[in-house]
Amino acid sequence: xxxxxxxxxxxxxxxxxxxxxxxxxxxxxxxxxxxxxxxxxxxxxxxxxxxxxxxxxxxxxxxxxxxxxxxxxxxxxxxxxxxxxxxxxxxxxxxxxxxxxxxxxxxxxx
Amino acid sequence: xxxxxxxxxxxxxxxxxxxxxxxxxxxxxxxxxxxxxxxxxxxxxxxxxxxxxxxxxxxxxxxxxxxxxxxxxxxxxxxxxxxxxxxxxxxxxxxxxxxxxxxxxxxxxxxxxxxxxxxxxxxxxxxxxxxxxxxxxxxxxxxxxxxxxxxxxxxxxxxxxxxxxxxxxxxxxxxxxxxxxxxxxxxxxxxxxxxxxxxxxxxxxxxxxxxxxxxxxxxxxxxxxxxxxxxxxxxxxxxxxxxxxxxxxxxxxxxxxxxxxxxxxxxxxxxxxxxxxxxxxxxxxxxxxxxxxxxxxxxxxxxxxxxxxxxxxxxxxxxxxxxxxxxxxxxxxxxxxxxxxxxxxxxxxxxxxxxxxxxxxxxxxxxxxxxxxxxxxxxxxxxxxxxxxxxxxxxxxxxxxxxxxxxxxxxxxxxxxxxxxxxxxxxxxxxxxxxxxxxxxxxxxxxxxxxxxxxxxxxxxxxxxxxxxxxxxxxxxxxxxxxxxxxxxxxxxxxxxxxxxxxxxxxxxxxxxxxxxxxxxxxxxxxxxxxxxxxxxxxxxxxxxxxxxxxxxxxxxxxxxxxxxxxxxxxxxxxxxxxxxx
Numbered sequence: 001x002x003x004x005x006x007x008x009x010x011x012x013x014x015x016x017x018x019x020x021x022x023x024x025x026x027x028x029x030x031x032x033x034x035x036x037x038x039x040x041x042x043x044x045x046x047x048x049x050x051x052x053x054x055x056x057x058x059x060x061x062x063x064x065x066x067x068x069x070x071x072x073x074x075x076x077x078x079x080x081x082x083x084x085x086x087x088x089x090x091x092x093x094x095x096x097x098x099x100x101x102x103x104x105x106x107x108x109x110x
Numbered sequence: 111x112x113x114x115x116x117x118x119x120x121x122x123x124x125x126x127x128x129x130x131x132x133x134x135x136x137x138x139x140x141x142x143x144x145x146x147x148x149x150x151x152x153x154x155x156x157x158x159x160x161x162x163x164x165x166x167x168x169x170x171x172x173x174x175x176x177x178x179x180x181x182x183x184x185x186x187x188x189x190x191x192x193x194x195x196x197x198x199x200x201x202x203x204x205x206x207x208x209x210x211x212x213x214x215x216x217x218x219x220x221x222x223x224x225x226x227x228x229x230x231x232x233x234x235x236x237x238x239x240x241x242x243x244x245x246x247x248x249x250x251x252x253x254x255x256x257x258x259x260x261x262x263x264x265x266x267x268x269x270x271x272x273x274x275x276x277x278x279x280x281x282x283x284x285x286x287x288x289x290x291x292x293x294x295x296x297x298x299x300x301x302x303x304x305x306x307x308x309x310x311x312x313x314x315x316x317x318x319x320x321x322x323x324x325x326x327x328x329x330x331x332x333x334x335x336x337x338x339x340x341x342x343x344x345x346x347x348x349x350x351x352x353x354x355x356x357x358x359x360x361x362x363x364x365x366x367x368x369x370x371x372x373x374x375x376x377x378x379x380x381x382x383x384x385x386x387x388x389x390x391x392x393x394x395x396x397x398x399x400x401x402x403x404x405x406x407x408x409x410x411x412x413x414x415x416x417x418x419x420x421x422x423x424x425x426x427x428x429x430x431x432x433x434x435x436x437x438x439x440x441x442x443x444x445x446x447x448x449x450x451x452x453x454x455x456x457x458x459x460x461x462x463x464x465x466x467x468x469x470x471x472x473x474x475x476x477x478x479x480x481x482x483x484x485x486x487x488x489x490x491x492x493x494x495x496x497x498x499x500x501x502x503x504x505x506x507x508x509x510x511x512x513x514x515x516x517x518x519x520x521x522x523x524x525x526x527x528x529x530x531x532x533x534x535x536x537x538x539x540x541x542x543x544x545x546x547x548x549x550x551x552x553x554x555x556x557x558x559x560x561x562x563x564x565x566x567x568x569x570x571x572x573x574x575x576x577x578x579x580x581x582x583x584x585x586x587x588x589x590x591x592x593x594x595x596x597x598x599x600x601x602x603x604x605x606x607x608x609x610x611x612x613x614x615x616x617x618x619x620x621x622x623x624x625x626x627x628x629x630x631x632x633x634x635x636x637x638x639x640x641x642x643x644x645x646x647x648x649x650x651x652x653x654x655x656x657x658x659x660x661x662x663x664x665x666x667x668x669x670x671x672x673x674x675x676x677x678x679x680x681x682x683x684x685x686x687x688x689x690x691x692x
Contacts, residue, residue, distance in 0.1 A: 017140070017143050023139070024136060056178055059207050060205075060228045061134050061136040065136060065229075
């Protein structure tokens with residue numbers, strides 16, 4: 001499971017934020033869940049613009065927190081949203097859901 | 111990596127204010143912590159609208175903007191911030207994980223200066239902040255200096271405006287608007303030391319001076335102030351053009367720094383004598399266009415410019431030229447000859463001479479020259495000052511009208527009389543000659559005779575004191591020993607004088623027909639006279655013959671028109687007649 005999040009990045013962030021780290025974790029989980037929900041909604045509504053925005057947002061946070069695989073999945077969805085083509089989105093979204101949970105678990109456990 | 115920080119660096123960093131606008135809490139927190147850890151002053155905003163508000167309130171030095179934000183996205187916010195920032199350069203760095211080229215270009219086009227990719231890298235962030243802050247400081251310095259320059263320039267323009275108004279008033283005062291004068295001075299000319307003056311003299315002449323000071327700009331123009339005030343002051347009092355030129359030369363010689371002088375031509379145009387007296391020094395010669403022949407007579411310019419020689423070496427004698435009705439005098443500064451085309455070719459003497467020798471009607475010459483010069487210069491700024499003036503000899507009826515405006519010698523002594531009585535104590539100590547000469551030199555033209563009049567006055571005054579008040583005999587002066595004795599007695603006599611006086615009367619009248627006047631000088635003393643009744647050699651009208659006593663009075667008679675010694679000799683009257691007829 002350690003592949004879901006780069007632990008070195010997490011260590012650096014822990015050092016950087018110090019007392020703020022638990023809050024950072026909390027915000028990542030909460031904001032991330034919100035974005036994942038919106039991505040699901042976008043898929044349901046077939047709304048590429050919404051998919052693009054939310055996937056982009058989650059991609060940035062994921063990169064910053066060291067969740068590389070999650071960020072890559074977000075990137076794929078972002079591109080689909082940008083290209084107005086959601087045909088292959090469903091599989092990726094499913095993978096994203098799993099990857100997000102995995103990443104959250106690593107971060108919380110850390 | 112920044113473990114070795116100087117205190118100074120920390121202080122300056124805390125002064126750097128950075129706005130971070132980011133809707134994602136995680137990213138915002140991470141960037142905030144990175145910046146704070148480096149010591150920067152961080153302001154946060156959660157969307158574009160808040161970013162613009164915070165920017166207005168806090169005026170940060172640097173802005174980090176997330177591209178995709180609710181309410182107002184980063185690009186729109188960047189445009190607003192740019193507009194608010196105005197002249198001041200505020201670096202805007204987009205925070206983005208956008209990867210496609212198109213989006214990155216759009217970011218820059220909306221006013222961004224750079225990107226910061228996610229994940230954030232503290233080292234890159236620090237480097238970018240430093241680079242951008244340097245740019246901002248440079249820009250601030252530049253803006254400050256530009257504003258200062260703008261302010262200075264505005265100030266300078268205002269000063270020049272005022273100075274120009276003063277110059278224009280001084281240098282264009284007088285009578286340049288007469289129908290017989292045509293003149294042109296380029297806009298630059300006045301400020302580059304060209305000066306054109308004209309005034310009517312109470313003697314019935316029109317005086318004019320065209321001058322061109324060396325150099326350019328204000329330093330060159332400054333000399334025209336004393337020049338103009340002397341010219342107008344003396345012209346309106348009726349001084350001759352020679353006297354005026356001499357006075358100006360002396361003034362400029364003493365006040366201008368070496369190397370600054372004034373090329374000038376001065377003219378006295380007498381309407382009823384039908385002649386011009388022209389003094390010329392340093393300017394292009396100019397010439398007189400003859401109405402009859404439609405030919406052009408060049409003037410002679412034999413003198414050095416004004417302000418070069420001391421008055422002792424200076425020749426102020428003008429040259430006389432006949433001027434017939436319709437003849438027209440043309441003067442110009444070397445700006446005409448040196449007027450340049452945009453490519454740099456000068457107008458040149460050849461072109462000018464061709465125009466002057468074209469034998470076109472007098473009335474067209476001025477306009478033709480000016481037109482050709484202006485066509486030659488074209489759109490180039492003209493690197494010299496173009497000044498040209500012409501002065502036409504009018505017919506008698508126009509001359510009459512012009513002279514109605516001539517000053518009536520108000521400003522100078524014309525018809526006047528005065529009496530100065532020196533009583534005992536004054537006789538002992540006071541020399542009245544400087545005072546008397548001063549009064550006399552207030553009469554224009556009479557000033558030229560002041561050395562002659564000095565001889566007359568000093569002889570008459572000594573006569574009154576020595577032979578009159580002190581009753582000394584001139585016989586004493588026949589031997590050298592006698593001379594010494596004479597002056598001893600004079601000194602003693604004055605020292606011991608108990609009561610005595612000398613009265614000096616002056617009467618002066620102008621004589622319009624002769625262009626001159628008559629000065630009557632009368633010395634009366636308290637003495638009993640120096641002639642005995644039986645010793646009298648009388649003139650035909652019963653007065654004493656001036657031969658009577660010594661060389662002095664004879665000399666006076668040769669100078670004056672008439673010398674009268676009243677019996678018994680305590681009253682002597684000399685009549686001095688002068689004329690400006692040239």
